[in-house]
Amino acid sequence: MKIVVIGTGYVGLVSGTCFSEMGNHVTCVDIDSKKIESLKNGILPIFEPGLETMVLKNVASGNLHFTTNLHEVLPDAQIVFIAVGTPMGEDGSADLQYVLAVAKSIGQAIEKRIIVVDKSTVPVGTADKVKATIQQELNNRGVTTEFDVVSNPEFLKEGAAIQDFMKPDRVVVGVASDYAMEKMRQLYAPFCMSHDRFIAMDIRSAEMTKYAANAMLATKISFMNEIANICEKVGADANMVRIGIGSDNRIGYSFIYPGCGYGGSCFPKDVKALKKIAEEHNYKAQLITAVENVNDAQKLVIANKIVAKFGENLQGFTFGIWGLAFKPGTDDMREAPAIYIIKELVKRGAKIQAYDPKATVEAQTHYLKGIENITYVASKYQALENADALVLLTEWKEFRSPDFDEIKTQLKNPIIFDGRNQYNMFNIEEKGFEYYQIGKA
Numbered sequence: 001m002k003i004v005v006i007g008t009g010y011v012g013l014v015s016g017t018c019f020s021e022m023g024n025h026v027t028c029v030d031i032d033s034k035k036i037e038s039l040k041n042g043i044l045p046i047f048e049p050g051l052e053t054m055v056l057k058n059v060a061s062g063n064l065h066f067t068t069n070l071h072e073v074l075p076d077a078q079i080v081f082i083a084v085g086t087p088m089g090e091d092g093s094a095d096l097q098y099v100l101a102v103a104k105s106i107g108q109a110i111e112k113r114i115i116v117v118d119k120s121t122v123p124v125g126t127a128d129k130v131k132a133t134i135q136q137e138l139n140n141r142g143v144t145t146e147f148d149v150v151s152n153p154e155f156l157k158e159g160a161a162i163q164d165f166m167k168p169d170r171v172v173v174g175v176a177s178d179y180a181m182e183k184m185r186q187l188y189a190p191f192c193m194s195h196d197r198f199i200a201m202d203i204r205s206a207e208m209t210k211y212a213a214n215a216m217l218a219t220k221i222s223f224m225n226e227i228a229n230i231c232e233k234v235g236a237d238a239n240m241v242r243i244g245i246g247s248d249n250r251i252g253y254s255f256i257y258p259g260c261g262y263g264g265s266c267f268p269k270d271v272k273a274l275k276k277i278a279e280e281h282n283y284k285a286q287l288i289t290a291v292e293n294v295n296d297a298q299k300l301v302i303a304n305k306i307v308a309k310f311g312e313n314l315q316g317f318t319f320g321i322w323g324l325a326f327k328p329g330t331d332d333m334r335e336a337p338a339i340y341i342i343k344e345l346v347k348r349g350a351k352i353q354a355y356d357p358k359a360t361v362e363a364q365t366h367y368l369k370g371i372e373n374i375t376y377v378a379s380k381y382q383a384l385e386n387a388d389a390l391v392l393l394t395e396w397k398e399f400r401s402p403d404f405d406e407i408k409t410q411l412k413n414p415i416i417f418d419g420r421n422q423y424n425m426f427n428i429e430e431k432g433f434e435y436y437q438i439g440k441a
């Protein structure tokens with residue numbers, strides 16, 4: 001099939017590349033000419049395992065193309081994906097300006113029947129707005145072609161996006177016509193070879209499915225973080241409680257790891273947006289609001305433990321931070337707990353020595369830009385040189401089984417604050433460490 005993907009961000013680039021991998025002819029479009037030039041030269045704007053190899057391969061084979069010229073490629077396409085950003089507006093709702101601007105461009109360019117797919121995470125009812133915007137442009141031009149608007153939310157995990165796309169748990173498609181449903185089914189058939197993972201439904205339910213999935217996962221995390229905080233108070237161990245409840249397959253083991261709060265591009269934004277969508281429909285989403293509040297507080301739990309140990313004033317103290325990215329396997333720092341924790345420590349006068357395998361540039365140039373008293377180092381042990389404690393914030397594999405003797409040698413004090421409960425199995429207290437974790441006092 002001939003496919004156009006508008007937006008070469010995380011979702012657009014992964015989707016476009018994976019469609020091309022399955023033999024489709026894909027053109028990825030972006031208004032950012034620098035980005036497109038880089039992509040043409042094989043330079044990717046994001047780090048995602050396996051993506052670069054797949055991009056290079058499909059560019060070489062002629063299946064994958066990049067351009068800034070939507071008008072040139074659209075008339076020929078059978079399906080166009082909208083995968084532009086929906087940043088959080090000031091009031092917490094998703095800002096639709098980019099989605100609707102793209103819809104307008106589509107209306108200005110199409111000549112024959114096309115399927116327009118909303119891939120971006122958009123509030124319920126957006127497909128109707130996209131449809132109306134395109135129709136308006138067609139009317140202005142006096143063009144009478146039919147077109148379909150489809151909702152096809154993505155469920156990609158950063159760090160595992162290629163795998164999630166190539167072997168999805170499910171493909172949710174909201175459609176209003178048999179024609180569009182058949183075409184979408186054909187497009188996704190190669191991704192659902194083992195069994196049918198294609199779930200067709202009405203458009204609004206598909207739009208809502210995305211928010212419900214992310215809100216459910218965020219709820220599991222906030223629930224467990226709250227249980228962990230209570231465990232600390234009552235003398236229980238959240239790690240044991242996690243195993244105890246996870247063994248019930250109605251609950252399951254996944255997404256019940258207590259930690260320093262969820263971050264990333266999806267959960268914080270989507271939970272907020274869902275709350276807003278409910279509000280706009282005169283419903284007060286109490287549970288969703290609590291999920292958000294618990295998470296905001298959770299991001300500071302580790303900082304609070306540090307303050308409890310070293311005092312309110314952290315002047316003269318240095319902390320070695322392991323991990324800046326919001327989770328392992330990515331250089332993404334959006335809403336990362338590290339941002340909040342580091343800012344809190346620096347505000348109290350502390351010095352930071354930070355190491356992350358991938359996210360240092362992001363931190364320096366964007367998320368922690370301009371903040372003094374942070375030194376970025378090139379190795380995990382360097383971050384600990386003469387530091388008062390190790391603070392682990394992202395559970396990268398290289399932090400999982402470190403050389404504890406080396407940690408002790410480098411640190412001024414053998415103290416570890418473990419925001420991801422990575423070391424509770426190592427009996428490190430017996431090795432002479434003072435150990436602070438989440439969910440066990």
Ligand code: UDX
Pocket residue numbers: 154155156157158159214217221254255256257258259260261262263264265266267326327
């Ligand atoms: C998520 C969804 O998983 C994906 O389906 C959706 O499309 C986009 O949002 P992602 O943001 O890449 O993907 O990250 P994910 O791996 O789901 O983790 C989100 C956050 O939750 C991370 O900050 C992680 O550290 C935290 N988390 C996860 C916990 O704190 N505890 C857990 O048990 C699981």
